[in-house]
Amino acid sequence: MIALAAFRLAAYVRSHRVFQALLLTLALLAILNGSRAPRGAEASVLADGAVLLVPILAWAARSLLDTEPDRQREMSAIQVGGRGREVASGLLAAFATCAGFAALGLLWALLLGMTGAPPPGLLPAGVVLYAISALTGTALGALTSRAILPSPAVSIMALLLGFLAMLLLSATSLYWLTVPLISWMKAANTGALLGLFPQLAAISLGWCLIGLTAYAWLRRRR
Numbered sequence: 253m254i255a256l257a258a259f260r261l262a263a264y265v266r267s268h269r270v271f272q273a274l275l276l277t278l279a280l281l282a283i284l285n286g287s288r289a290p291r292g293a294e295a296s297v298l299a300d301g302a303v304l305l306v307p308i309l310a311w312a313a314r315s316l317l318d319t320e321p322d323r324q325r326e327m328s329a330i331q332v333g334g335r336g337r338e339v340a341s342g343l344l345a346a347f348a349t350c351a352g353f354a355a356l357g358l359l360w361a362l363l364l365g366m367t368g369a370p371p372p373g374l375l376p377a378g379v380v381l382y383a384i385s386a387l388t389g390t391a392l393g394a395l396t397s398r399a400i401l402p403s404p405a406v407s408i409m410a411l412l413l414g415f416l417a418m419l420l421l422s423a424t425s426l427y428w429l430t431v432p433l434i435s436w437m438k439a440a441n442t443g444a445l446l447g448l449f450p451q452l453a454a455i456s457l458g459w460c461l462i463g464l465t466a467y468a469w470l471r472r473r474r
Contacts, residue, residue: 297361298358343464350390
């Protein structure tokens with residue numbers, strides 16, 4: 253399974269699809285962190301970057317999963333001993349890709365987006381927040397990949413609408429019905445990020461796991 257995940261990562265890089273997500277990531281980070289935020293705004297810098305990276309991470313995960321032709325995917329399932337292992341290897345490769353881009357976003361925010369070092373406790377929370385962002389992007393990208401939505405137009409629209417639905421729903425009192433992206437940003441802007449962190453992290457992780465489970469269930473015969 254690990255070997256297949258590495259093979260898919262290598263294929264993603266060799267196909268040059270990785271540069272699509274990389275260029276989008278660099279453009280977004282350059283805009284977000286065009287000037288250093290003043291002292292006291294470190295939480296906002298981290299949360300805004302993590303949230304706005306989600307659609308790009310989803311695009312990256314979707315592109316990686318779509319790199320392998322359908323017939324090759326069937327052969328991979330046979331070679332690794334079943335559909336479950338094939339699905340798991342794809343998700344592992346997709347998450348590794350998203351984690352790499354998320355790490356780039358976190359480092360950029362720390363080095364170029366802040367005036368000073370983040371206060372105690374904020375850096376570990378930021379690392380977890382970017383990991384949740386990578387997991388959210390993986391789930392959204394997987395659910396809109398070709399194996400689930402064969403039409404490229406429908407797939408792209410579903411990805412964008414899925415992200416917008418997260419934003420709109422998480423801006424309401426029903427934020428717990430989705431990954432609470434706007435709630436993360438609000439908590440950071442009001443200085444309540446660390447206090448609300450356990451609650452928001454639990455909701456986010458729960459919905460990510462539901463999304464990944466749904467993808468695995470839909471892939472049983474695909």
